[in-house]
Amino acid sequence: MFLMRFTERAYVDYSEEDVRQSFRSSVRLTFSNSHFDPALGADLYNAYLDEYEYAEEVGFDGLMLNEHHNTPTCMGAAMNLEAAILARTTKRAKLVLLGNPLPIFDNPLRLAEELAEIDMISRGRLVSGFVRGTGIESWATNTNPAYNRERFQEAHDLIIKTWTTPGPFRWEGKHYQFRVVNPFVRPLQQPHPPIWVPGVGSPETLIWCARHHYPYIYLETDPQVTLDLTEIYTEAAKEAGYEPGPQNFGYLVRVHVQDTDEKAYEVGKGFLIGNAGVGRVPLPGDFMAPPGYNSREGAKRIVDQYKRYSLRPDPLYGGVDSAGWEKVVESNRVIVGNPDTVIKKLREVLSVVRPGILGVWTNDGTIGHADTMRCLALMEHDVLPALQEMGKELDLPGPFEQAP
């Protein structure tokens, strides 16, 4: 099993009330950046980089980063910069970027160059994830959401061709046109760095990933929903002529460890200042999915799947705490506890979802640096070795053990 550590690198100094006061009470897109203090931001960026370096020390196989815009829930608005720093300051762990939101880039060639540099500086440790971005990314960059999927696919095709076909060549696409495609630097990994795709279950994306043999990383999806989505991927993979296994799937879940269950339960509440709406304040649905962002079929499926599992504690855009913290924890949507408790709960989740990649989202919201470092230390001695054993016992090979 491939174990990667994740945090959204949240900005922390704001309240639920501040969010309520923003335009349409949204924590993303319209929450004013007048709430941001760059001096605190400087401390936080450095603390987050320290945490990632320590995550490598304690034994994680991968350091997962992500990118969002116009939001205090994720300061990684220029994720590739953080990856470039970690490429130089870490030595072993993969740098897993989940991912670059392709549709918002007007120049995918620049992205191909940045990623190639990161791959070379890290000496071939880049995992290049690509995403459509949430609707917020379209809003924040004024990218027409009706063309999100077209731009995603075309930018992907252009980048892969740029990495794998000797230049110069010409690209005359619908959304991108370049006279001379010939970036001189190319990635170290051949034919190109691994591509992974995270998401919450657009059927078109699952099918597209299956056809490309790209692992799909479920972002905190309900376990039962996840199994349904895996069927979509599996069917498309079979049509493409292969049988997918755990190496084709990843699962991201919030996991916070402390010395005692009681402390973890209390500290873990920091997650509730979260990315899917703060506390019980929901995100406006049309911010996350503006008209045209999802196909009609995809939009219906997503709404249906959330309706069918109406007991799930995190209904669409409802706010992390919409079902109450106790229920969130009980249903393993956020896993908190001492090392033994966390190992036991993760076994329950892994047995059902069966991913070959586990994303461990250790901290966010108001969970502080000291608690995070303690969480990582406890993972080193108890949790990570147990998870590696569990991966073998449950036969969950990662994509570096078995090709997806």
Place this chain on the structure above:
Amino acid sequence: MTAYEEHFVKVAGANTHFLKGGRGQPLVMLHSIEGNLGWRRYHAQLAEHFTIYAPTCPGFGQSERPPWLETFADLARFSLWLLDELDLKNVTLAGHFMGGWLAAEMAVMSPHSLDGLILIDAAGIQPQQGEITDIFLHGLQGTRQLAYFDLQQIPEYEELFADKPSKEEREVRARNQETVVRYCWKPYMFSPSLPGLLGRVHVPTLIVWGQDDQIVPLECGELYQQAIPGSRLEILPQCGNCPPLEKPDEFTKLVRNFLT
């Protein structure tokens, strides 16, 4: 209420829906972002004097969108083809908000096809002082609140807004919104070249504006008036972005006076 009929016509291979009713010289009325809201009171009033055509733009409601039709300029070309298919020559073209922008684009593309132009709280020109309100950012409910001076003074309020939309209506609404996004996302609701092009529109032009329009500032009505030679601007007090719905009697009176 004056009778009307529902028709479909093929335009560039795409099934295109329209309503037709009344008698007299043709008056084509182009809908706004909500799509074709059906045969409304203002249609019926005007149909007593004119033959009203109320088409549904491609990608809205029951009208198909040819896959290549993705820009506002192509929407205007397509809509001129629709006039051809209906054998409508020398018509008066009226349009509201997005439909007003469409009418203006059609007028600059083919000024000789028209006998008259009526622009109602029309998008299309970038204001110099204010902004055209971002309807996408405000969402459906927020936009509805901003679009009217007083929702309660809409004579057809019950018919239009009182009932919760059915599943089918929600589906149509979602498709309409996607189509507006496709055509109007960026630049948002204006064409930088339109003011320069409007100088060649020499047909009689009436510009109608709700004085309290919170979507397209009245300033845009003034800019249209400055850009179109000989045009007249009429301002309706205590009225928002939708005079045909909010003040239908006053609106249709202005149109009748203009055309007769």
